[in-house]
Amino acid sequence: MATKGKGKDKNDGRKLVAQHKKARHDYLILDTYECGVVLTGTEVKSLRQGRASLVDGFVQIDDREAWLHNVHIPEYAQGTWTNHSARRKRKLLLHRDEIDKLEVKAQESGHTIVPLSLYFKDGRAKVEIALAKGKKEWDKRQTLREKQDRRETERAISAVRRRQRA
Incomplete structure (x- = not known):
């Protein structure tokens, strides 16, 4: 319980699952966005165990929809036939105007969209993505x-x- 007079919690209720630490070294970050991710039940359970890797991940925009590619979320150990494939593409939830801005900027020479971190915020899985230029x-x-x-x-x-x- 928060005490009166204290500032907001440092991490704003975030539980960090994975972070792409080399992204800030390999890319010049121009702009960041927070977006939701469409996940299956076993993916959420695997993330709650803190198992994910963003190292090879990137975002691609197809038909005015943002998709997260190459992010590795391992199969849930107790999962059955409903388990997910580890590197499937996942839909990102962004506002239409944000997607349009990202699409225009990402088409410029040398620009790309990379995931920076994956975390839970108020029980929902979120991804922080960045418009970046390769260094x-x-x-x-x-x-x-x-x-x-x-x-x-x-x-x-x-x-x-x-x-x-x-």
């Missing part, structure tokens, strides 16, 4: 260099502050 090798190195520089300056600042306190 070149030198972009990746430059990003790493900037990250290291930022860490070094933070360390130097904290060392100076520690010396001032002593």
Whole structure:
């Protein structure tokens, strides 16, 4: 139960199932969207066990519908003949205007739509997808260099502050 005067919970009731960690390294994220996913019962049960992989996943728009491809949700261990196939394509639930915007932007050269994370929010499975542009090798190195520089300056600042306190 939330106490009076406290801010919202940090994760807003989200239970993270899977995350595509290399996506932010491999792509320049231009815009993000949260969308629902059409799943079968055994897929939901498998996700509740925390089993999924977004590594090879991508989103494709066909006939003004968004589809999630190559996301691996393993078969539910206690499932019977009703079990799902692990890499089937899954329909994404987005507003029509969001789909139209994504379709136009994704057709530009070098742009793609990738899943960033898969989670439960208020009991519903959600996917955070991003409109992204692929980074070149030198972009990746430059990003790493900037990250290291930022860490070094933070360390130097904290060392100076520690010396001032002593």
